[in-house]
Amino acid sequence: MHITTIALIISILGLLTSFGFVGIIPSVAAFVLNILNLREEKSIRTIRALAISFAGILLPAVMYLNCYGLHLPYDKPEKLGMLSQIIYDNYSRLGFNMNGLIKDDSLELTDSSAEEPSGGMYYVAEGVVETDDGVKLDTKLDETEAGTDLTEGEGAAGDKILNELGVDSIFESIDSLDEGNDKCYGADMSGASDDDMPSYGGLPIGTLIVGQYFREDDHNCNPVLVLQNETGKDCRFECLFTARDEDGNELATSNKTVEIVKNGEKFVFEGRFDNDELGGVLPAMYEFLISKREPYEENLYDEVTVLGEIVENSAFVTAMNTSKKKAKVDAYVLFFDGDELVDCIWMIPQNSGEVCIEPGSSAAIKGDAYYKFDRIETYYTAYEAVGE
Secondary structure: OOHHHHHHHHHHHHHHHHOOOOOHHHHHHHHHHHHHHHHHOOOHHHHHHHHHHHHHHHHHHHHHHHHHOOOOOOOOOOOOOHHHHHHHHHHHHOOOOOHHHOOOHHHHHHHOOOOOOOOOEEEEEOOEOEOOOOOEOOOOOOOOOOOOOHHHOOHHHHHHHHHHHOOOEOOOOHHHHOOOOOOOOOOOOOOOEOOOOOEEEEEEOOEEEEEEEEEEOOOEEEEEEEEEEOOOOOEEEEEEEEEEOOOOOEEEEEEEEEEEEOOOOEEEEEOOEEHHHHOOEOOOEEEEEEEEEOOOOOEOHHHEEEEEEEEOOEEEEEEEEOOOOOEEEEEEEEEEEOOEEEEEEEEOOOOEOOOEEOOOOEEEEEEOOOOOOOEEEEEEEEEEOOOO
16 A cells, blocks of 8 residues: 555544543554655655644644643543543533533533423422423432431420520521530531422523532521523523412512532522521522523633632632733532531632632632531632622
């Protein structure tokens, strides 16, 4: 077989495998071989093979730049290897669902959601995500651990709470958790939660519920939603939480906005209702209405790396801005004691002005939970800080 034909075959194979990035190796070999052939035979066949091999080199180079920019490979939130990360980032931006590369049980919802409702909104209730034909995509959340709901506790501690606050109060007597401890809060205290709080609401098509929780403490109660953007594009999300009594009457509302969420990524909405708004009575239910629209800011999610870790009894969030622009990071840290959500903190790492991270720099922020916890989950969005 003529050497020019061999070079052409290697060039074509290199280009095809370049869509999986690894084709850069045979493409480089074919490029060198075509250069040698061109010195001996200046023909259209040689030039064609040279162009194909060059495209096989250029494609992986562009894929790398799309993933890491002009930086060496670094750890991203997906925690994938370099090759998997490059494929994940590039094909996700093209609208393909690449979550199968991530070894994360919480993403199983994505694979089950291929059949979407026909309308622009679908509704969920009681912790269940459903299509419009009623097929369940997620089972109801596990029952709260025994003894966690102190208003139903047994013994002296439970009786004391009932006598002091009444059965309808959402504001627990933290001192009653430990008769020998006269502190109001502490790392050894248990946090009250009620993950079975009835809820219902509307979601835009392509928005998935990964988890939902409800917690209460001395000052407020908080419905918390962990969501995932599978709309196929970056979106701005807005949420209206409404707390209602047993008759469906509105007690209070809470508005939240997430400026921009990359397609395929998770984000958090937290409703916040305090004692004055609720009159000291636990709502019978809450509803949420989520809408999406085109974002106003430029997404910097791929150029900002955020790490949340536990140091002693605190959570530290560190953000590194590898872009050439000032970035704002909105991070939510969820604190868990086992499977129970005991606290949720909105944290903004910054080292410039009020809320910015300078280009090419990092920033850290510390957050403390009121109650004992054994693990955290960190979710974040990052976008250009305009006007800061």
